[in-house]
Amino acid sequence: MKQFLPLALLFLLLITGCSEDPPAAATPDEAVGAEFAELLENYQEARLQLNPLEATYLGDDRYNDRMPNLLSQDYKAESRGFYQDFLRRLGGINRRALDPTDQVSYDVLEWELNMALQGADFATELLPLDQFSGIHLAFGQLASGEGAQPFRTVEDYDNWLARVDDFATMMDTARVNLERGAAKGYVLPRALALKLLPQLESLAAEPLEDHLFYSPATMIPDTFPTEERERLQGAFRGMVGQRIIPLFTNLTQYVRDEYLPQTRESSGIAEIPRGKAYYDYLIKLYTTTDMSAEEIHELGLSEVARLRSEMEKVKQEVGFEGDLQAFFDYVRTKPELMPFDSPDEVIANFNDIYDRMKPQLEKLFNKVPKTEFEVRRTEAFREASASAEYNPGSQDGSRPGIFYVPIPKVEEYNTFSDEDLFLHEAIPGHHYQISLTQENEALPDFRRNLWYSAYGEGWALYCESLGKELGLYEDPYQYFGMLSAEMHRAIRLVVDTGIHSKGWSREQAIQYSLENEAESEASIIAEIERYMAIPGQALSYKVGQLKILELRARAEAELGNDFDIRAFHDLVLEGGCLPLNVLERKVDEWIEAA
Structure with missing residues (x-):
């Protein structure tokens, strides 16, 4: 994502x-x-x-x-x-x-x-923090010194110190809003509050010199004058020791001792005031359609059934004799699919995937982003609850796009979906789509940075289907990884609507996922809790992917031998993020003109 x-x-x-x-x-x-x-x-x-x-x-x-x-x-x-x-x-x-x-x-x-x-x-401000989308996580990335906030000049360091003052004020407001929300029935599910707590505890921990927010002070360039280095180091010690650690110590104590007992056992957003109306809004926001929760739920059930049939074929190909549920367990625990001893080996494997597919990219794409690209391990402070994700580069290309991979336990890291994951999060998925849009000077500035989840995530999921055309998925387990990833998105249609519109519990959603995909239980739990934290966003992937696949099939059928896959991809990408009906109109006009 x-x-x-x-x-x-x-x-x-x-x-x-x-x-x-x-x-x-x-x-x-x-x-x-x-x-x-x-x-x-x-x-x-x-x-x-x-x-x-x-x-x-x-x-x-x-x-x-x-x-x-x-x-x-x-x-x-x-x-x-x-x-x-x-x-x-x-x-x-x-x-x-x-x-x-x-x-x-x-x-x-x-x-x-x-x-x-x-x-x-x-009243979204009354649910200001959670384990997946809280502002403390975004600021933690910036505070690491390795995110979007620059730390190149003395002014950069002073800018950050000023910004942290504002952040601390906002976190004070978060505490107040948690209290206000609890009094009005706007509270997190207990499971999410339990995952939020260790994040807050880590930001309250000492020693000061090891604190995440102190990190930039350890990277002050030697070119800074001595008096400036000393001043900044002192300012960072004061900021962390006198403001950040006490702030998060108090917030941790409040969440643990006062907020947690007031959290709810229910899982869905419908349980808060005006929750049903809010979920309907989020469906429209994330899918750019007028689909109802019931329509999406039924679509998900249909896609899950179709993909189970495809998975059966792979199971037979590798000679596994048990049922599909047993095959999921087999793939989850197969030692040959967990070969790494260090996180660096995981990163190297993704870079190797990129090297293998590079020669095939020009067959599918005319345009290549100028923005550089890197694969990095997810930062430790948020790794336990994080999914793999893409962080866009800067618009001028000076900062690379970054594919973050969480590796909390390298000995348990399973590679069976790595090829698929790279196509989605990196190339030609998010990196191509976002970077080409940012670099497109023909678009007005505000359109170069818009984000429609149905289009952006739909494109990335569509890119997962391009693996064989890019020389990947030769290993049946990697192809099964692609099917599993698509199944994962189909399951999302079922469980997200189940949780937020049908009263499903967290445990019910976890069990449904375990029965229909090969992800580890720990990964599935993190995913279900993600859907609980950001209702509706998980619906965008499959809805968008199915529309792009539909448009490609329509163009291939109408144009026959005149169909050019590179021209089609150019067309889809050239306008940046668009609502799905606008994209459909563009493709239909292109077909008619051709």
């Missing part, structure tokens, strides 16, 4: 859908186009000021010294006013006078603003 999700939930910037196109003017009006271009430029600039952490992730360093209190009522009111103002200004633009590309941008901006306003109606 792309790693912007925690921030997207806090900023309410993800969007859905697209309005139907009214008839366009025969000749676009240049003056209206210029007015619209100015509006988009103003919107992007104002949005980055409202969300300075997003600017940092894009490589824009202008706001690296600040962090608004995302959990405060003042920020919520300011955000609402921002969206309302730009929606009003957008309404003053004559859409019909724009060219086709600008009309798409108009629709995207309109729905971004509308969905953000709808999202602002829910």
Whole structure:
């Protein structure tokens, strides 16, 4: 998965859908186009000021010294006013006078603003922390000195110290909001609070010099003047020892002693006030469709049945004589699939996969990102609850895209789905899609960094099906890994809707997963708890993948020998993230023109 999700939930910037196109003017009006271009430029600039952490992730360093209190009522009111103002200004633009590309941008901006306003109606600030998407995790990555926050100059270090002051204020508000939420029935499931607790404890731990937030002080460049190095080291000792450790010590004590006894035994978001309406909103947000929870649940059951049939064929190919459930256990525990003794070997294996597939990439893609790419191990402080994920590079390409791999117990690390995982998280999945969009100067700036989960995760899941075309999946266990990963996403349709709309328990969802996929029990538990923490996001993968597969099949059938897979991939990727109905319209117009 792309790693912007925690921030997207806090900023309410993800969007859905697209309005139907009214008839366009025969000749676009240049003056209206210029007015619209100015509006988009103003919107992007104002949005980055409202969300300075997003600017940092894009490589824009202008706001690296600040962090608004995302959990405060003042920020919520300011955000609402921002969206309302730009929606009003957008309404003053004559859409019909724009060219086709600008009309798409108009629709995207309109729905971004509308969905953000709808999202602002829910009291999400009363559930400010969880084990998967809490702001403490995003800041922990930045605090490590190896994330998006730069630490190259004295100013960089001072910027971070100022930003940490704002972060500490926000964490104080998180404590207040937890209390307010508990009084109103907005509380985490007990299982999630239990996973949050060790994260908070790790940020309260001493000695100071080993603390995550002290890490940049150990990397101060030797080129800094001596007095500056000493000043910064003293400032970091004060920041960690006098603010961060006491803050997380108090927060840990509150969560353990007061909050945990008030948590709920239920698993689904429907159990909080207005929970059903919130889940309906999240379905639309993440799938960019009007599908209901029931429709998605039934689609998931159908896909699980289809994939079980395909898995049976692999089981027969390798000569396993037990049933499919026994084969899952066999794959989970097969010693030959757990060959590594050190995390470095895991990273090296992914780099080897990349080397093997490189020669085939040009057969499927005309365009290759300029942004560099790396594989890294997930940081220790969040590794136990993390999934593999992709962290985008900066827009200017100066910071690479990073594929993070959690390796909590290397001796138990199973390789059977590594080829598939690389295709999804790295190349040509998230790295190609996100980097090519960021590098596309033909798009307005705000569209170069949008994220529609159905498109982005749908594309990444679609890329998993390209393995044989890229020279992979020659080992039947790796092909089974691809089927297992697709099964994993099909199961998500069942369990996410089961948990959040049908009253399923955490244990019921875990059992259903164990019965239908070969993931380890520990991995499945982490995944189910992820769905509990970010309802609806897990639905986007399969919904998006099935739409892209449908569009490719349609193009192949209509164009026959004239179908060019590279041109199709260019078409899908060129417009950046789009709602699925907009993507479908683009492909249909391309087919008709061809």
